[in-house]
Amino acid sequence: MSRATMNIAAARVASPRLSHLSWLLLVLALAVGFGLPGVVASVLVLTLLTQAVIGGMLAVGVGFLIRQNGVVSFGHAAWYGVSAYCLGLLLRHDVLSAELALVLALAVPTLTAFLLGLVIVRVPGVAFSMLTLAVGQAFHEFAMKAQGVTNGDDGFAIPLPDTLFGLPISTVQQPETMFVLCWSLLALVIFGLYVTVRSPFGRLTEAIRENEERARFIGYRTVLPRAATYAISAFVAALAGLLFALYNGFVSPEVLHWSLSGSALIMAVIGGSRLLWGPALGAVIFFFLKDLAGNMTEHWPAMIGATVIVVTVLMPAGIAGTLAELFERLRKAGGRA
Amino acid sequence: MTGSPYAIEGTALTRPYGGFFAVNKVDIAVPHGEIRGLIGPNGAGKSTLIDVLSGRAAVWSGQVRMDGRDIGALGAQERRRQGMARSFQKTNIFPELSVREQLDIAARKAEKPNVEEVMDELGLSDLGAARARDIAYGEQRRLDLALALIGRPRVLLLDEPAAGLSMRESLGLATLLRDLAQRWKVTVLLVEHDMEVVFSICDRITVLQLGRVLAEGTPDEIRRSADVVTAYLGSAA
Numbered sequence A: 001m002s003r004a005t006m007n008i009a010a011a012r013v014a015s016p017r018l019s020h021l022s023w024l025l026l027v028l029a030l031a032v033g034f035g036l037p038g039v040v041a042s043v044l045v046l047t048l049l050t051q052a053v054i055g056g057m058l059a060v061g062v063g064f065l066i067r068q069n070g071v072v073s074f075g076h077a078a079w080y081g082v083s084a085y086c087l088g089l090l091l092r093h094d095v096l097s098a099e100l101a102l103v104l105a106l107a108v109p110t111l112t113a114f115l116l117g118l119v120i121v122r123v124p125g126v127a128f129s130m131l132t133l134a135v136g137q138a139f140h141e142f143a144m145k146a147q148g149v150t151n152g153d154d155g156f157a158i159p160l161p162d163t164l165f166g167l168p169i170s171t172v173q174q175p176e177t178m179f180v181l182c183w184s185l186l187a188l189v190i191f192g193l194y195v196t197v198r199s200p201f202g203r204l205t206e207a208i209r210e211n212e213e214r215a216r217f218i219g220y221r222t223v224l225p226r227a228a229t230y231a232i233s234a235f236v237a238a239l240a241g242l243l244f245a246l247y248n249g250f251v252s253p254e255v256l257h258w259s260l261s262g263s264a265l266i267m268a269v270i271g272g273s274r275l276l277w278g279p280a281l282g283a284v285i286f287f288f289l290k291d292l293a294g295n296m297t298e299h300w301p302a303m304i305g306a307t308v309i310v311v312t313v314l315m316p317a318g319i320a321g322t323l324a325e326l327f328e329r330l331r332k333a334g335g336r337a
Numbered sequence B: 001m002t003g004s005p006y007a008i009e010g011t012a013l014t015r016p017y018g019g020f021f022a023v024n025k026v027d028i029a030v031p032h033g034e035i036r037g038l039i040g041p042n043g044a045g046k047s048t049l050i051d052v053l054s055g056r057a058a059v060w061s062g063q064v065r066m067d068g069r070d071i072g073a074l075g076a077q078e079r080r081r082q083g084m085a086r087s088f089q090k091t092n093i094f095p096e097l098s099v100r101e102q103l104d105i106a107a108r109k110a111e112k113p114n115v116e117e118v119m120d121e122l123g124l125s126d127l128g129a130a131r132a133r134d135i136a137y138g139e140q141r142r143l144d145l146a147l148a149l150i151g152r153p154r155v156l157l158l159d160e161p162a163a164g165l166s167m168r169e170s171l172g173l174a175t176l177l178r179d180l181a182q183r184w185k186v187t188v189l190l191v192e193h194d195m196e197v198v199f200s201i202c203d204r205i206t207v208l209q210l211g212r213v214l215a216e217g218t219p220d221e222i223r224r225s226a227d228v229v230t231a232y233l234g235s236a237a
Helices: A003-014 A018-037 A041-068 A079-091 A098-120 A125-145 A175-200 A200-210 A210-216 A224-246 A258-271 A278-296 A302-312 A318-336 B045-052 B076-082 B099-107 B115-121 B137-149 B167-184 B194-200 B219-224 B228-232
Strands: B008-015 B018-030 B035-039 B061-067 B084-086 B155-159 B187-192 B204-208 B214-216
Touching: A003 B084, A018 A175, A041 A079, A041 A175, A041 A200, A041 A258, A041 A278, A079 A125, A079 A224, A079 A258, A098 A224, A098 B099, A125 A258, A175 A200, A200 A210, A200 A224, A200 B061, A200 B099, A210 A258, A210 B035, A210 B076, A210 B137, A224 B084, A258 A278, A258 A318, A278 A302, A302 B204, B008 B045, B008 B155, B018 B035, B018 B045, B018 B214, B035 B061, B035 B076, B035 B099, B035 B167, B035 B194, B045 B084, B045 B155, B045 B187, B076 B084, B076 B228, B084 B137, B099 B115, B099 B137, B115 B137, B137 B155, B137 B167, B167 B187, B167 B194, B194 B219, B204 B228, B214 B219, B214 B228, B219 B228
Parallel strands: B035 B187, B035 B204, B084 B155, B155 B187
Antiparallel strands: B008 B018, B008 B061, B204 B214
């Protein structure tokens, strides 16, 4: 085999085919999720972990958008909250079966995000971020003002059915079982995103992120893939919102507030968005740090802020990104030895 | 094809830039298979003209035709589908993707993908796995050109492809362009500051000055043109 042929073959290593290791990691992640409630005896810790996993899913959605489209959303709570409100309102008015309401609660924000994406992804950088903030706050304002529909600031309890897909509703309300469900879904979401980024579509969106103009000049329409990426990230956020609504059985305008979008962004920054699981790691750190600092002082946000500053300065790729770089360096050093 | 003798044609093209016209009622018509040089001093409107022809900049007034068909309303991606490709004055590649990955992405939009052929022609075969940002500048320039050559375009607009290259690399590129244009029957419109490259490979040359066509002719005619010598080439010509 000539050197040229070998290099071309090497370049094809990054093909969409998934390695055995990817499948093994997925199985391992699922096994950890199923095993953890047996190891962690404290319900409080499991509750915290469940919240962290739900927050992690929202952050994974935000991180995916940064990774694939190269833009930052300050308004992803919109899709999280719209999903929660959709489920709540559909069940409250008893217009559909709970299972169908779940599907709609995912479909509505995803489709809305896609249609909105067709407009806002044309706007670059900070302007895009500001638009997402505006959209998010518009939803929040609507939830606050539309008293007749949303019960305004007070929110409302979601009348959950007794069973869901044949399972008792307690499955989604007890931390022992809800943690397993959320963790498994998070693992599947990250795996699904991994498959997506390795697919021709994923490679194209990376190319567009790198150089949109060049992508157009090699024959691609760039708005559609960017809007689709935005919709995928919104879908992940919506799934997180749905889990939140099921777990808490309550929805209020807080789930649409910009501060939730900001928290998700902080999680993505702490964990790093280069790796798909980075934001999830950031979420776990965020929630435990919040809990730890919250027990010590009411000024816990200052400690989160300090963590963000430290991570941004010392680890621009985030904690997961830095760990990956370190692992890569060790691997290379091991290869040379 | 509509039977037009011209592969690419601009009629009365006008494009303002700031407070003046970067391109002002320019007529240009390049017959099929010709390599046309586009030269002129800085600010003459060469890059703007390429931008207007390629769809990077909108036509303010005038018409752009490809094979006789009006393509003025088409976006860059539609023009690419019609068989027009371009390279850029500043290297315009995908820095984080490998050489092979980006050529594969470009090939997905081509009717006849020819990644291996282009890599071979441009000496990129050994660099397939390399990340574009890690390869040498000259190789990045070749990659920029390679992205344009995927799918064997019928019309190739090149904006200073030899910019920043050594004399040896520039002449190598010129030979390659001449060769490819003949073998692949590509019509080329070439903006270039390196006069050695332009005069060695172009069939005809159009000279722009202050957004207008100053002269047009064979390389010999341009060399002898008093207007051109005065305005641009100087005594060195």
